[in-house]
Amino acid sequence: MEELGWAKEDGKPVDYDYYLILAPMYRETEAINDDDDDDEEQERVAKKSKLEIDAYVHPEDEFIEEFAQFRFDYKFTRSKRAAESRDAFAETGLAPSRRCLVVEKSKIDAMVKRLLVVLAP
Numbered sequence: 240m241e242e243l244g245w246a247k248e249d250g251k252p253v254d255y256d257y258y259l260i261l262a263p264m265y266r267e268t269e270a271i272n273d274d275d276d277d278d279e280e281q282e283r284v285a286k287k288s289k290l291e292i293d294a295y296v297h298p299e300d301e302f303i304e305e306f307a308q309f310r311f312d313y314k315f316t317r318s319k320r321a322a323e324s325r326d327a328f329a330e331t332g333l334a335p336s337r338r339c340l341v342v343e344k345s346k347i348d349a350m351v352k353r354l355l356v357v358l359a360p
Contacts, residue, residue, distance in 0.1 A: 255344060257341050257342065258342045258344065259339055260339070260342060262296075262300040262338045263296040263335070263336075263337055264294060264296060264335070264336050264337060265293075265296065265334065266292070266294075266335075267333060267334075293312075293338070299354055299357075299358055300338070302353055302354055303340055303350060306347075306349065306353070307340040308341050308343050308346075310340050311338070312337065312339075313336065313337055314336050
């Protein structure tokens with residue numbers, strides 16, 4: 240919010256109706272085991288959707304979500320991460336993703352006040 244204040248002071252057009260907040264997440268899935276045979280692999284894929292649990296990387300994003308008018312998730316189609324790193328995430332059962340949170344301008348002040356209370360030291 241500080242950056243928006245500075246931009247307004249500089250005369251820049253920053254009066255938006257909605258704010259899009261990109262929240263990094265991890266989706267917990269069943270870990271991939273190289274010892275699985277084909278039948279076990281098919282069973283794992285079938286059960287995968289039942290095992291997914293979303294976890295925000297930043298705890299404050301959970302509170303921001305309360306103020307979001309709507310949200311949607313997206314997966315990465317290309318990653319700059321090294322192949323070994325992607326394999327390590329798959330082996331542990333973590334799949335990186337993003338959640339887009341759309342917050343209406345009228346709710347921004349209440350959201351910031353809530354965050355200041357919840358995240359106070």
